Amino acid sequence: MEKDNYYDEYEIDLVEYLYLLYKNKFMIIGITLLFIFIAAFASFVIMEESYKSELTFIAPNFKLVNGENVNKDEYINFFQKNQLLEEISNSYYPDKDSNSFLTNKLKITTEDENRFIKLSYTENDPELAASILNDWFDKFSNEVYNYLETNNNNYLSSLENKKDNDYQQYINDLTKYNQFQAENNISLMKSRLSRKENRLVNLEENIIDLNNNLKNKNVELGIVKQQLKRTDKFLVREESISNESLNKLQSINPDHELINLLTTKNEFLNPQYNNLTSRENSINQQISVLKSDLENKRNEIENLRNQIISLEEKIINLEEQQEVLNNELKNSRNNYQTAVNQYENNNQSLAGKNYTIDIISQANINEIPVSPNKKLNIAIAAVLGLMLSVFLVFFKEFINNADLSKYE
Structure with missing residues (x-):
C-alpha cells in the first residue's frame, strides 16, 4: 500500500513540473528565441566569414651530390622560415607589424605513410587565401631548391678547392723530385x-x-x-916473375937458382x-x-x-x-x-638532379566559408537558451515556495 502511494506521489510531482513548464512556456520560448536571435545576429552580422584554400603536393626525399639524403621532415619547416613569412607579410599584409599571425592561418598536414603534404590557409577573402597559398608554396619551392643548390654548390666548391690544392701539391712534389734528380745523379x-x-x-x-x-x-x-x-x-893468384924483372934480379943477385924460384901472389876481388x-x-x-x-x-x-x-x-x-x-x-x-x-663525376651527377616539387592540386578559390558555422551556432544557442530558461523557471518556483523568514 505504501509502495502505491509512493508512485502516486511521484506522478503528481512530475505532472506539477510539466505544468510549471507549461505555465511558463512563453518565458521559455522567449529566452530560447532571444538566444537564437543573438546567435543568428552574431553569425550573420558580427562574425566575419572565413574561407579555406587547400593545396596538395608530393614531398620527395632529395639526395645531394655528396650522398646525403634530405627528407621531407628537414625541409617542410621552410614554410615557417622568417624570410618567407616576411615576404608574405610585406606582399599581402603591409600594414601588419608582425608576421607571427601567418603561422596560425597556415595548417600543414603530413602523413608518415606517404609523401603527400596538404596545406590549408584560412582568410576572410577566398581569392586572397588561394593567392597567398599559391605564392607561399612557390616561395617555399624556390627556398628548397636554393637550399639544395647551395649545399651542392658548396660541396662542389670544396671539391674544386681540393682539386686545386691537390694539383698544387702535385706540382710542388714534382718540382722537388725533379730538383732532387738534377742535384743528385x-x-x-x-x-x-x-x-x-x-x-x-x-x-x-x-x-x-x-x-x-x-x-x-x-x-x-x-x-x-x-x-x-x-x-x-878476395882471390890470390900466383904468377911467375916476368923475364925482364928476372934479368934485373939476376944482375943484382948472383944466385940464379933462387931467383928462378921466385913467384908473385896477386890478391883480387x-x-x-x-x-x-x-x-x-x-x-x-x-x-x-x-x-x-x-x-x-x-x-x-x-x-x-x-x-x-x-x-x-x-x-x-x-x-x-x-x-x-x-x-x-x-x-x-x-x-x-x-x-x-x-x-667531374659530382658535376655530372648535379646536372642530372631534379629538385622539383610536384603539385597534386593547386590552391583554388573556395566560395564556401568554413566559419562561422551558422547552423551549429544557432542550434547551440537554442539548446543553451532552452536549458537556461528551464533553470530559471525552476529557480523562480523554488524562491516562491521557500520559507525565507528563517534567514532574516
Missing part, C-alpha cells in the same frame, strides 16, 4: 761506386801478387846471402862475390820498391774502402730520399686524379 754515383769497387778488387789482387813477389824476393835474398857466406871476397853482392843489392832494392808499392796500395785500399763506405751510405740515403719523394709524388698524383674524377 744516383746512377752516376753507382757507376762511380762500381769503378771504385773494381779498383779495390784489382788492388787486392795486386797486393796478393806483391806479397808473393816479396816472398819470392826474400827467398831469393836468403839464397844469395847464403852464397855470399860461402864465397870468398872475387868476381862471383861481386856478382852476388850486386845481386843482393838489386834484390834489396827490388824488395824496397815492392814494400813501398805494397804500402801505397794498402793506403789506397784503405782510402778506397772509406770512400766506398761513404759513397754507399750516401747512395742509400739518397735512394731513401728518392723513394720518399717518389711516394709523395705518386700519392699527390693519385690524390689529384681522384679529386679530378670526383669533381
Whole structure:
C-alpha cells in the first residue's frame, strides 16, 4: 500500500513540473528565441566569414651530390622560415607589424605513410587565401631548391678547392723530385761506386801478387846471402916473375937458382862475390820498391774502402730520399686524379638532379566559408537558451515556495 502511494506521489510531482513548464512556456520560448536571435545576429552580422584554400603536393626525399639524403621532415619547416613569412607579410599584409599571425592561418598536414603534404590557409577573402597559398608554396619551392643548390654548390666548391690544392701539391712534389734528380745523379754515383769497387778488387789482387813477389824476393835474398857466406871476397893468384924483372934480379943477385924460384901472389876481388853482392843489392832494392808499392796500395785500399763506405751510405740515403719523394709524388698524383674524377663525376651527377616539387592540386578559390558555422551556432544557442530558461523557471518556483523568514 505504501509502495502505491509512493508512485502516486511521484506522478503528481512530475505532472506539477510539466505544468510549471507549461505555465511558463512563453518565458521559455522567449529566452530560447532571444538566444537564437543573438546567435543568428552574431553569425550573420558580427562574425566575419572565413574561407579555406587547400593545396596538395608530393614531398620527395632529395639526395645531394655528396650522398646525403634530405627528407621531407628537414625541409617542410621552410614554410615557417622568417624570410618567407616576411615576404608574405610585406606582399599581402603591409600594414601588419608582425608576421607571427601567418603561422596560425597556415595548417600543414603530413602523413608518415606517404609523401603527400596538404596545406590549408584560412582568410576572410577566398581569392586572397588561394593567392597567398599559391605564392607561399612557390616561395617555399624556390627556398628548397636554393637550399639544395647551395649545399651542392658548396660541396662542389670544396671539391674544386681540393682539386686545386691537390694539383698544387702535385706540382710542388714534382718540382722537388725533379730538383732532387738534377742535384743528385744516383746512377752516376753507382757507376762511380762500381769503378771504385773494381779498383779495390784489382788492388787486392795486386797486393796478393806483391806479397808473393816479396816472398819470392826474400827467398831469393836468403839464397844469395847464403852464397855470399860461402864465397870468398878476395882471390890470390900466383904468377911467375916476368923475364925482364928476372934479368934485373939476376944482375943484382948472383944466385940464379933462387931467383928462378921466385913467384908473385896477386890478391883480387872475387868476381862471383861481386856478382852476388850486386845481386843482393838489386834484390834489396827490388824488395824496397815492392814494400813501398805494397804500402801505397794498402793506403789506397784503405782510402778506397772509406770512400766506398761513404759513397754507399750516401747512395742509400739518397735512394731513401728518392723513394720518399717518389711516394709523395705518386700519392699527390693519385690524390689529384681522384679529386679530378670526383669533381667531374659530382658535376655530372648535379646536372642530372631534379629538385622539383610536384603539385597534386593547386590552391583554388573556395566560395564556401568554413566559419562561422551558422547552423551549429544557432542550434547551440537554442539548446543553451532552452536549458537556461528551464533553470530559471525552476529557480523562480523554488524562491516562491521557500520559507525565507528563517534567514532574516
